Amino acid sequence: MTEVPETLQLAAPEQAISLLLGVIEATAAGPEVEPLAGAVARLISEATATDACFVHVLDDSGTSLTLAGATPPFDEHVGTVRLPLGSGVSGWVAAHREPAVIVEDKPQDARYIAFPALRGEDFVSMASVPMTSELAGLVGVLNVHTRERREFTSRDVQLLLTIGNLVAAALHQARLHRRLAARERAHERFAERVVAAQESERRRLAGDLHDGVTQRLVSLIYYLDAAEHAPHEDAVRQLRHAHELAELSLDEARAAIGGLRPPVLDDLGLAGGLASLASSFPGVEVTVRTSSCRLPDHVEIALFRVAQEALHNVAQHAAARTASVSLVVRPDDRAELRIRDDGCGFDPPPADEHAGGYGLTSMNERVELVGGTLRVSSRPGGGTVVEAVVPLGGTDGGWPGSATADQVGRRDRSFLP
Template sequence: ADACFVHVVDRDTAEVVLMGATPDQFDALAGTIRLPMGEGISGWVAQHGRRAVVEDKWSDPRYRYIPELRGEEFSSLVSVPMLRPGAAVVGVLNVHAHDPRHFGPDTVTRLEEVASLVAGLVEGAVLHARLQRREADLEAFAVRTIELQELDRRRIAGDIHDGISQRLVSAWYHLRAAMAITVEPAVEEQLAVTAALLSEALEDSRRAITGLRPALLDDLGLSAAITSVAGSLGDVEVAVDLAECDLAPHVETALFRIAQETLQNVVKHADASRVEVTLAPDGDAVVLTVSDDGAGFDPSTAGGLTTFGLASMHERASLLGATLLVTSSPGEGTSIAVRVPADRTISEA
C-alpha cells in the first residue's frame, strides 16, 4: 500500500471527514476534506456499511477526484467501514496503491480486522471532539446571553436617564418656582413635602441607573465594582476580601450581578448587621461567597426562590457552568456561594 486515509463520520453534518493520513504530506489536510454521506467511495462505504474493493478507481462511477489528495498518483484502493457493535459506522479506512488490482482477498480481510480494532478509538475521538464543540457552543451562548442582558440594562438605564430622570428634574424646578411665589403656609408646607419626595425619587433613579450599569465594572473591574456596592449598604458592617483573579469579561459581569443581587437582598430583607464578601481561587475553581448574620430564611420554599431573587442567580450561575449553593435557616443568617470551574473563568484578553 502506498497511502492510507482515515475518515470519520460526522453525524451532526452527515459527512465523512478526513482525520488522518500517511504519508505525512496528506496528514496536514486532516479536518479540511469533507464528503457528504453517500458521495465518493468513502461516502458510499460510510452510508452502506460495506467494503469497496476498487481495482481501477477511474472506471468506478462512485469515485470522486479530490485534487488535494493527488488521486492521479493511485490506481486501486480498498475502502472498509469501521464498525461498532450494532453495525454503526464510525469511520472509513482507505488504503491506496499505485498499481491496479493490487489488493488480494487476504489483504482485504486483514484491513477489515484492523478497521474493527481501531473503530473504538475512532468513536472515542469523535465523541470527544463533539463534546468539545458543544462545550464551545455553550460557552459562546453564555457570552452572548450575558452581553444581551447587559445591552438591555444599558438601554433601560438610558431610558431612565433621558426620560424619567429628566421629567423629575423638570418637575422639581417647577415646584421650587411655585414654592417661591406661594403665600399660604399650608400650601408651602405641602409643596415642601412634595419637593422632598421628588428629590428622593430623583436619587432613586440615579441609583437605578448606576446599578443597571456601574461604570466601575467597565473601568476598574470586578473587585472595585463589588467593593463599591458593598460600601453603599448604609449601617451594615461590611468585610470585603477579593483576590485578583484573571476572569473573562462575561464571567466578571455575571459574578457582579449575583453579588449585587445578594447585597441588595441583605439591605431589603436580611436585617443584618454584618456582611462578608470573598472571592478566591479554590482548587480547580473560583468561588464568590456572600454571607450575612441576618434573619435568614428557608431556601427550600417557593417564596424564597422568588422573593429573594434566587431563581435569577441560579440562571446566571448556570450560564457560566457554575454551581450556586444557598445555606440559610430562619434566625441563622444566609450564605450564598458561587463556584465557577477554572476552565470557564480564564480571560481571553
Template sequence: MSSDVPSPVCDPNLGGIEAVSSAVLAMSRHLEVREVLRRITASARSLLGAEYAALGVPDDHGGFAQFVVDGVTDEQWKAIGPLPRQHGVLATMLHDLRPTRLTDVRRAPAFEGWPSAHPELTDFLGMPVVDDGEIIGALFLANKDGGFTAQDEELLRILAAHAALALGNARLYERSRELTLAGERARIAHDLHDAVSQKLFSLRLTAKAAATLVDRDPARARAELAEVARLAAEAADELRAVVVELRPAALEEDGLVATLASQVQVLDRAHSAAVTFATDGVRALPPAQEAALLRVAQEALHNALRHSGAAGVGVTLTGTPHRGALLRIADDGRGFDPESVRRAGRHLGLVSMRDRAAAVGGTLSLESRPGQGTVVEMEVPGA
C-alpha cells in the first residue's frame, strides 16, 4: 500500500553500518505501533533496494493482526483483497527463526500462489522479527535487481533486531497510554462524585426546604427556590464539562486545531468564564504529539475552570520555527503558589501533564502567583 509517510532514503554510498543506522533512526522516531511498522517496512525496502516490502504481525487465529506493505499503490492493495493468511512461505517464516532467501519464490516447496491482482514476485528475502526468542513478525522483501545477497541478508538481520526493539517500545508506549486513559476515567468518576453528586444532594435538600416554607414564609421560599436554580445551573455546568472530557477526540478526522477549537467552543458555552482560542502557523504534527497537546490543554482548562475562579481563559496554539508547536493556556484567576501546592501534595494534574510532554519529546512550564492568574505552556518539536 502506498504510504503518505515518506520513505527514508538510505544513501547507497554509505557503508552497511551507516546505512542501517540511518534506517534505525528513521523508524525509532515514532511511538505508535502502526507508524513504527510503516517505518520498518519502508526502511527495509530502501536499505536493500527492493521493489516491494511487507511486514506482518500475526494474530492467534491463523491470520495477521496487522500487515503493512511498501511499494504497492492504494489501488493495487484494494484490488488484492483481504489480508493474507498464515500459509505457504509466510507460515514458514512465522515458525522458523532462520531467514528465507530464494532466487524465485514461485519455485519454493511451500509456495501456494497469490490473488490475481497481486504483483509478480521473483527473488525473495524473508526475515523473522524476534523478541526474546518469540517470532513477533515477518519482514520480507522481493524483486531486487541482481537478486539478494548474503550481505543483504545480514543487513536485514540487523535491521530486524532493531525493529523488534522499536516495536516492543511502541507496544509499551501504547499500553502506558491505555493505563493513563484508565486513570483519567477514574479521575473523572471521582470528580463527578465530588462535584456533581454533592451539588445534586444540596439541590434536593434546598428544594425540600422551599417546599416547607411556601405557605408560612413565601419570601424565604422564593429565596430557597432561587438557590435551587443556582445549584441546578452549576450541576449542569459540571455535567457538560465531564461530557467534554469523556467525548472521544476527533483528532484523526479533524486534526488538532479543529478539535481544540471545538472543545473550547463547548467549554465557553458551558461555563460562565469566557474561553477563547487562537491559532497561527501550525503545521501537521506527529499523532502522538497532537494527542499529548490535546490532553494537556484539557487538563489545564479543567484546572482553570474548576479551581481558579477566572473570568477569562485564553488558549493559543502557534507554530514554531522548527516545525513544532507551542500551546499556551492562560487564565486571569486567583492564581497560586506552585511550591506551596507541591508541598501540600496537590499536584493539579501537573505531574501527568509533564509526563505527557516528556513522552513526546516536549517540554512543559507553569507560571502562577496568588492574584495574578496562571499560565501553562507546552512545546513539542514536531516531526
C-alpha cells in the first residue's frame, strides 16, 4: 500500500484557506458557467494534489448532469459528456445528495459506469460530493480522482462539500445569467424573424388571395353575368356553378384568416381551440382535458401554437395511436399545457439546445417569449411528453365549461369569419 504524504492531504489548514480564497476569486471573475467551472476544477486539483477534477452541472431540465469544467486534457469534452441522474457515481451522488468515496476497485462498485471520454480506468481512487445551495438546491456534482490508491478522510470530504457549496451559489448565478442572456438572444432572433415573417406572410397572403379567392370571384361574376342573360335552364346551371365557387372562396378565405390567427380562439378561447384542434387529426385518437377559464390573449395564442406543432409532430412522426392534451391552471397562477403520445419517441436535444427538427426551436421560443418554460421528455420506444408552463399574472374571466371536439367543430363551421 502506498502511503500518502501528509502534505497531500486535503485537510491541511493552509491549503484549505488558500483553496477557498482561490475559489472565491474565481467566482468573482465573471458570470459564465464553463470558465468558472474550469477555473474551479484546476484550483481544486492543484490544491488537493489530485490528478483530475470534474465539475458536473445539473441542466435546466433537472434530469441530467453536464460536464461544465475539467482539468486538462478532459476540458476538451466540456459540454459533451452528459450523465442522467442516477447513472454512474456522479448520477448517484446527484440523486441521493450524498458524498461517495471509492478507494479502489471502481469497476466492482455497483454505482460505477465507465464513460470513455473521462477515462475512468486510468484512476484508482475518487471522491464525489454534491454541490448545493440554500437558494437553488442541487446545482451539480464535484469529483476528484487519483491514479494512485488514496484514502479520503471525513475531513477531506467535508472540505470538498464546503468548496462545492461555495461554488454552487456562484454556478447558480451563472446559470441564471446564461438563461437571461439566452432569453434576450431569443427575443432578438424572434424580432428579426417577425419582420421577415411579416413580409413573407404578406406575400403569401397576397398570392393566396390573388390566385385563389380573387380568381374564383372573377369566375363567380362571369357565371352571374351569364345567368342574367341566359334562358331559365342555363341560368340555373350557371347559378349552381356560382354557388360552388362562392363556397370554395369562403373556404379559402377562412383558411387564410386561420393561418394568421385561429378564429376559434376569439370565439371559444384556448380550451375550445384545443378541442377543435384535436378533431383535425383523424389518424390519432386525441383526448382533451382543460380548465374552464379564459387566459390572456398572448398566452392563448402561444399555447395553441405549441399544441398545434406538437400534435402535428404526433401525426407526422410519432406513429402514435393515442395522444392526450391537458390544460391546467394552477393555484399559483400558472398555466400548464401537456401533450402526451404513445408513439415511437426520439432522443430529444438537451434542454438548453432546442434545435433541429420537430419544431422544438419554434415551440421553445414561443413559450419563452411569454415568460414560460418548455420541457420535452422522450426516449425511443417510450412516447413523448411536451410540457409548457407559463405564468399568468391573473386571468380575465371564465366560462361555464369546456367544449368537446365535436361541439367546437360544429360551431367553428357555422360562422362566417
